[in-house]
Amino acid sequence: xxxxxxxxxxxxxxxxxxxxxxxxxxxxxxxxxxxxxxxxxxxxxxxxxxxxxxxxxxxxxxxxxxxxxxxxxxxxxxxxxxxxxxxxxxxxxxxxxxxxxxxxxxxxxxxxxxxxxxxxxxxxxxxxxxxxxxxxxxxxxxxxxxxxxxxxxxxxxxxxxxxxxxxxxxxxxxxxxxxxxxxxxxxxxxxxxxxxxxxxxxxx
Ligand code: IMP
Numbered sequence: 001x002x003x004x005x006x007x008x009x010x011x012x013x014x015x016x017x018x019x020x021x022x023x024x025x026x027x028x029x030x031x032x033x034x035x036x037x038x039x040x041x042x043x044x045x046x047x048x049x050x051x052x053x054x055x056x057x058x059x060x061x062x063x064x065x066x067x068x069x070x071x072x073x074x075x076x077x078x079x080x081x082x083x084x085x086x087x088x089x090x091x092x093x094x095x096x097x098x099x100x101x102x103x104x105x106x107x108x109x110x111x112x113x114x115x116x117x118x119x120x121x122x123x124x125x126x127x128x129x130x131x132x133x134x135x136x137x138x139x140x141x142x143x144x145x146x147x148x149x150x151x152x153x154x155x156x157x158x159x160x161x162x163x164x165x166x167x168x169x170x171x172x173x174x175x176x177x178x179x180x181x182x183x184x185x186x187x188x189x190x191x192x193x194x195x196x197x198x199x200x201x202x203x204x
């Protein structure tokens with residue numbers, strides 16, 4: 001069995017990635033562990049101003065500290081009429097980190113007067129794979145949609161209740177876990193990265 005570390009202390013994210021990469025995990029006999037297995041490692045400060053920079057910072061730090069191939073991601077909501085904001089600042093848009101409801105209310109307030117046809121947005125994810133030798137591969141995934149005027153749905157987290165998914169009438173918070181994984185920005189980015197993982201692990 002080969003260990004890969006996912007650069008997060010969030011057990012929910014580790015389980016989510018185990019689901020997304022289930023086929024590859026079986027095929028290559030992988031074990032995906034989170035940073036919870038390495039309690040002494042310091043947290044990485046996300047000083048990047050793009051998803052790619054932050055995903056790279058997290059993956060490289062985890063690979064260097066653990067000596068294992070490391071995966072990381074950075075994600076957020078990009079609203080077209082706001083020039084891609086909140087972007088890397090999605091988690092703290094209302095001022096403090098991780099206040100999901102306050103974040104989406106601030107955002108809805110900012111675009112109250114924006115007509116329906118101008119309310120396009122997308123969840124964006126950059127997934128990074130870093131090998132202890134220094135190789136880094138980045139893959140990007142998007143989940144496009146339109147911003148609703150009121151939150152709807154109880155599943156998911158973050159801005160899920162206000163993104164009406166393209167090709168559907170439901171918000172991301174009205175999809176099941178499996179439905180969201182199948183089309184999510186994170187699902188797409190990590191499924192794309194799994195081809196790189198397969199190739200690089202075969203070589204190293
Ligand atoms: P991170 O990649 O966990 O740092 O996510 C940054 C922030 O982006 C989260 O706190 C959410 O506000 C937002 N975000 C990222 N992915 C999603 C998603 O799938 N649904 C809703 N919000 C998301």
